[in-house]
Amino acid sequence: MPAPPPNQSRQAHRTSRLVNIGIPYLWLGLFFLLPFVIVLQISVAEPALAQPPYTALWQWIDEGLLRIEINLRNFMLVGQDDLYLSALLNSLQVAFICTLLCLLLGYPMAYAIATAPERWRIILLMLIVLPFWTSFLIRVYAWIGILKSNGLLNDLLIWSGLIDTPLAILHTNTAIYIGVVYSYLPFMILPLYANLTRLDLSLLEAAADLGCRPMRAFLRVTLPLSMAGIVAGSMLVFIPVVGEFVIPDLLGGPGSLMIGKLLWTEFFSNKDWPLASALAILLLALLVVPFVMMQRLQQRMEGSRP
């Protein structure tokens, strides 16, 4: 607040504080934080033929005896079965490669938009965001028709004489990479663009005046200065992709299993809620480090903003 509030509005200020902070806090605490506690609780339960299909964590036995059962079966199962471990590793690998691909394609695009003439920028940026407003599911589905063995891409390649037999792209990791880069590219470009437009171009001019070649100036000046945008964009891609379900389900195959898809199967097909919960806890533990990194960076950037 710019001026110290006069007496009559001090009370109003306090009320406003309570409403503005309290209500969202309460909502997120109840519907975002509390659920994780319950997931943790059910991840140490046992599946049961009941409604809901898991055993209770605690049980009152008469004469005031409380029995708590913590069952590590689910975590041991995940640790011992290669299926889960390989799905976990594949998820990390897919997320890492996709983040890299998004960066390789997104950085030059963001740079080109940020350095375009002012009146073009808003239109170019709008064209990046526009696909995001259409259905994600349908956009992923579009790639099935393109990538399948008798699909448009193979037809085109065979017609042009580049290949004789259709390439098997659908139901492989390659198809997942394409689908992810396609869907998540805006999340990489937007923070990069925001970062690059704030860049002080006089630094580049200074480097050029001092005889620095453009490539060197880019590597020594632009790239380090845009590190915040790179990290922010990468986290916005990496974190959700590790747990992605729709893309591996529609474009991936049995050889490209990912943890999000496995969690879905355990829950919906096998009705093993405790095991699905254990997978959710593992996934969450995996994502804590990149998430904290992102949060730190965001706070640092806010601190440095004028």
Added chain:
Amino acid sequence: MRRRRWPLLTVLAFGYAFLYVPILLLILYSFNESRLVTVWTGFSTKWYVELFRNKQLLDAAWLSVRIAAVNATLAVVLGTLAANALVRHGTFRGRTGFELLLTAPLVMPDVIIGLSLLLLFVAMQQTIGWPDGRGFTTITIAHVTFSMAYVAVVVRARLSQMDRSLEEAAMDLGARPLRVYLAITLPLIAPALLSGWLLAFTLSLDDLVIASFVAGPGSTTLPMVIYSSVRMGVSPQINALATIIVAVVTLAVVIAGISMRRGRGA
């Protein structure tokens, strides 16, 4: 800066082609007579006719639109409150936790949000008897929880860039804070509220994973219908639906763009 723009422009052109060719192909093949996606047999609008006769899909679309509208309205209220807290109340106790809770839903994988909320609803039903069954209410609550975070981002950006001299003038003239907020601040941030509302609406309309977890047997949303028909393979009806969605979105964006430009000119 002017020299050698062409490598950059090539990448830019490739990027836009990559983003738009699949959508254009969907639109093109929605007018194809054949059921096969790859064979063009002739122009036809029969898939649109079939789409509008598909009662299951229409019912699901209506449910999704209602959920999305309620969700967007609640998300704008909660997201704006959160943005107020972050911009107007400086450092308060628990601010780090508050920001953490508000950022996490932006990146949290859908399967985790969906599963954890379902387990919460089940546990709540067991202990306090509410929510009684799952459907409209539970899907809406789940959607508000993640879309309010997006609204907060949009509104927060606008609030922190806002010129506060009008508010200060009103305060100096003795207007009460709530009145200043309603009469001056809200109209000034209205564009952000509108884009936040539209964003929340779209996010809700688009969500398959979270809704699948927290939906009950009687509540099938549009993405669930699309998903089950897409899993069967390529379906021209979905192409027709995609074309309609793209047309509506493009129209909305063009109208928004024109009105924004006019607003700036005034």
